Amino acid sequence: MTTQRTHDIGGVPRSRIVAASMIGTTIEFYDFYAYGTAAVAVFPQLFYPKGDPTAALLASLATFGLAFAARPLGSILFGHFGDRVGRKATLVASLLLMGIATVLIGALPTYQQVGIVAPTLLAVMRFSQGLALGGEWSGAALLATETAQPRKRAWAAMWPQLGAPFGFLLANGVFLVLVLCLGTAPGGAFLTWGWRVPFLLSSVLVVVGLYVRLRLTETPVFARAVERGERVKAPLVEVVRGSWRQLVIGTLVMLATYTLFYVVTTWALAFGIGKPPPAGTGLGFAYVDFLELQLIAVVFLAATVPVAGLLADRFGRRPTLLVVTVGIIAYGGLFGVLLTPGATSTASVLLFLVLGMTLMGLTFGPMSAVLPELFPTNVRYTGSGIAYNAASILGAAVAPFIATWLATNYGVGWVGLYLSVAAALSLAAIWVMRETRDVPLDDDVRTGRVEAAAVDGPPR
Known part of the structure; x- marks a missing residue:
């Protein structure tokens, strides 16, 4: 019986749970990153009035950031149903919304065709993407953690995290192939119709994701919480009233992660392909x-996510994150050394x-x-989602815009300082955060009693 449960959760093979959590986030992040790439290379040329290229880029990045404003709303909306109805149904709904919004982006008319309506529709679709991703991440994380073996939760939970590098590789890989085949000349095939292909391809990926997710059952932790009558009518009210400290800590813990990623991806791409001095302040790639350099670097992201899961299970969440966050602060000091316009090299950029x-x-x-470990079962979807996505506003939403402004007006070294300050705030939050490695997820919130049947039996 024990052997069966090791590989089978509620009649669903563990391999299917892993696939559902990872494939879904891969699709969601693919859709999200496809927009991020186009926001730098395509949308400034096609969806905004012709004139100052920097102004068009900043306008495009502002729309890019709109999704991050929507993400906390998505975490509240999908979190409500995730904590009330269940994880499975909510995950299916978030995937559908993301897929529909992304496909519609691929079918939008441009500014030349419909004027101001074009960027307006683009903003609506981007907002919808944000709503969807606001509900996606929490559901995938809970699917992984609430079916994990004790002392192996970080390892189980890292599978949906792999959706970020895989989605990035897939989205930017498709763009790279299209650019190599079609070129980027004004009026050429890529800017005429080729840029639409990555967004339209999302429809195929969504069908695959839905097929996997519809074959899941509810997580045993949530099912037992329902049996105990722990569902609350208003998860948002409950989490703000009873877990506000965890919300603040969780948001700040994520701040450095978000700022780092969108500085190294979205801002770095815009800065890297910007005109070099004296005509501009970019690197001139x-x-x-x-894009090829970024794709090489993302492989290191994919390789280190599993390493982080192992370290967090072995040494604990706090020690692992404290050491890494100190590393991010130090990394911020290298920007002025590795990214000096007019005096950099391919090797230094790749190292960066x-x-x-x-x-x-x-x-x-x-x-x-x-x-997820910071919150009780009956508000875990809502709480973890709000913390994760509130950090997206403070970090990711504004990071490319602020970094572009700092680099243009004060130099690239100030972008590194901006990242270091964000990481210092995360370091303080991690310092005061409790260690959650051994916190049980399947506990009775009324009595504090841990279910004897918790997930998978004794740790191995």
Whole structure:
């Protein structure tokens, strides 16, 4: 019986749970990153009035940030149903919303065709993407953690985290192939219709994701909480009233992770392909060349996410994150050395990207265990989602915009200082955070009693 339960959760093979949590987040992040890439290379040219290229880029990045404003709303909306109805149904709904919004982006008319309506529709679709991803991450994280073996939660929870690098590789890989085949000349095939292909391809990926997720059952931890009558009518009210401290800590813990990733990806791409001095303040790389460097660096993100899961299970969440966050602070001091416009090299840029992505994997890997572990079962979807996505506003939403402004007006070294300050705030939050490695997820919130049947039996 014990052997069966090791591989079978509620009649569902563990391999299917892993696939559902990872494939779903891969699709969601693919959709999200496809927009991020287009926001730098495509949308400023096609969805905004012609004129100042920097103004168009900043306008595009502002729309890019709109999704992050929507993500906390998505975590509240989907968190409500995730804590009231269940994890499975909510995960299916979030995937559908993301897929529909992304496909519609691929079918939008441009500014030249419909004027101001084009960026307006683009903003609506981007907002919808944010709502969807606001509900996606928490559900995938809970699917992994609430079916995990004791003392192996961080390892189980790192599988949905792999959706971030896999989605990035897939989205940017598709863009790279299209650019290599179609070119980027104004009026050419890529800017005429090729940029739409990555968004339209999302429909195929969504069908695959839905097939996997519809074959799941509810997590045993949530099912037992329902049996005990622990569901609350208003999860948002309950989590704010009873877990406000965890919300603040969880949000700040995630701040450095978000700021780091979107500085090293979205801002770095815009800065890398920007005009070099004296005409500009960028590095002057060709779009294809810089994208290739980013794809190499993301492999290090994918490789270090599992390492972070192992470290967090072995040494604990706090020690692992404290060391990595100190590393991020130090990394911020290298920006002025590795990214000096007019005096940099391909090797130094690649080193910058690899170091950033390695640190990203080490800090991102444990988060899908850390944030759910901060909250009780009946508000876990809502609480972890709000913390994760509130950090997206403070970190990711504004990071490319602030970094672009700082680099243009004060130099690239100030972008590194901005990252270091964000990491210092995370360091303080991690310092006061309780260690959650041994916190039981399947506890009776009325009595504090831990269910004897918790998940999978004794640790091995």
